[in-house]
Amino acid sequence: MARDLPAAEEFYSQVLGWAFRPTRLGEEFSVGFLDGTPVAGIGALADSLAVAVAWTPYFAVDDADATAARIHERSATVAVGPLSFGTGRAALAADRDGAVFGIWQGKAIPDWSMGTDKAPAWLELRTRDAFEAAIFYAEVLDWACAQPGCCQVAYEDDHVVLRHQGDAVARITGGAVGEAPDPHIRPRWHVYFYVPDVDFAVRTAVGHGGRVVGPADPSGTEDWVTLRDPDGGLFTVTSNDPDPALAPRD
Known part of the structure; x- marks a missing residue:
């Protein structure tokens, strides 16, 4: 979610090399x-829905209304929707620890994927209790079910790792503090984007009004930096393959 679509498009086209196209969701989306x-x-x-400027993961569901009901049943929050948007229905929600996520019923973009060299590298949920969060999302989003194409959930290297068709696409990490003012500590979903050159992406981001909020890994074995765009949205750029360790952490 952004406040100024053309400004956001300009920033991310310069930093990440994206080209933007309109969608069937309306002129406020690209x-x-x-x-x-x-x-x-x-x-x-962001302004019309009274939400923060942020990158938010949207998870595909078969029935947005049924999924929203499951979210309510488990004492979490559905803040917006489900509402009809173009070719589908969507809702914006928060889990029991306050991490914001979306759900989407329908198909707006073909070949959408995670974990490839052109798509987002992966998602990370920083939360209070990784095991409890994994149960919540599995129940709400049908993870680890018996249906074909279902995501698999495993405990690997002290994290809960979500895999789709064998590829690691998300990680759940415990230890976040719910009342912390620092967004790096509060429970939240965080997105990592692939770039061919992290240093170039960082210089370009700063030159276009962004700023660095997380240093590169002090071990020197990983190449990643966390940035904030001019509107305040947090994201991390990385040149590393996330699987199998999904190692960068900020």
């Missing part, structure tokens, strides 16, 4: 493409 592959969407709705 999708960023890298070499013809859809990477992420931007919606200029």
Whole structure:
């Protein structure tokens, strides 16, 4: 979610090399493409929906209304929706620890994917209790079910790792503090984007009004930096393959 769609498009096109196209969701939405592959969407709705400027993961569901009901049943929050948007229905929610996520019923973009060299590298949920969060999302989003194409959940290297068709696409890490003022500590979903050159992406971001909020890994074995865009949205750029360790952490 952004406040100024053209400004956000300009920033991310310069920093991440995306080209933007309109969508069937309306003139307030656009999708960023890298070499013809859809990477992420931007919606200029932060002010009208009274939500923070942020990158938010949207999880595909078969029935947005049934999923929203499951979220309510488990004492979490559905803040917006489900509402009809173009070709589908969507809702914005928060889990029991306050981490914001979305759900989407329908198909807006073909070949949307995670974990490839042009798509977002992966997602990370920083939360209070990783095991408890994994149970919540598995129940709400049908993870680790018996259906074909279902995501698998495993405990690997002190994290809960979500895999789709064998590829690691998300990690859940415990230890976040719910009342902490620092967004690096509060429970939240965080997105990592691939770039071919982290230093170039950082210099370009700063030159276009962004700023660095997380240093590169002090071990020197990983190449990643966390940035804040001019509107305040947090994201991390990385040049590393996330699987199997999904190692960078900020």
